Amino acid sequence: MKNRTYVRKMREFREKANYTQQEISDLLCVQRQTYCNYENGLRMPSIEVMIRLTEIYSISMDSLTRDIDARLLSAEQRILLDEFSQLCTNDQGEILQTILAKRQTEIQ
Numbered sequence: 274m275k276n277r278t279y280v281r282k283m284r285e286f287r288e289k290a291n292y293t294q295q296e297i298s299d300l301l302c303v304q305r306q307t308y309c310n311y312e313n314g315l316r317m318p319s320i321e322v323m324i325r326l327t328e329i330y331s332i333s334m335d336s337l338t339r340d341i342d343a344r345l346l347s348a349e350q351r352i353l354l355d356e357f358s359q360l361c362t363n364d365q366g367e368i369l370q371t372i373l374a375k376r377q378t379e380i381q
Contacts, residue, residue, distance in 0.1 A: 279323070279338045280314040286330045286337070287312075301325055 287297055298308035301322055310316035318326075327334055331351050357365060 277314055278340055282337050284312050290330060300329055
């Protein structure tokens with residue numbers, strides 16, 4: 274793979290989330306040395322490993338593989354996003370209107 278942004282990003286996201294290499298390798302069900310090889314660019318992770326990393330960090334695959342900014346979501350933000358995505362479109366619209374109205378009153 275020519276673009277190896279994922280090598281740098283794997284370490285960045287792990288450090289942002291305050292995980293050790295051992296903790297991430299345990300979550301991925303791989304040996305620590307295998308994970309270390311991913312972070313050092315000595316071995317290409319499988320698509321399954323990459324998908325699992327995006328789940329662990331609550332990020333998109335683009336955030337992991339491309340040079341774009343992404344931030345880690347807190348547990349509360351993940352819950353909110355999951356619950357919001359399960360609502361019908363009308364309910365989502367009402368919630369968005371409420372949020373925008375709330376922010377508008379805070380600005381004034």
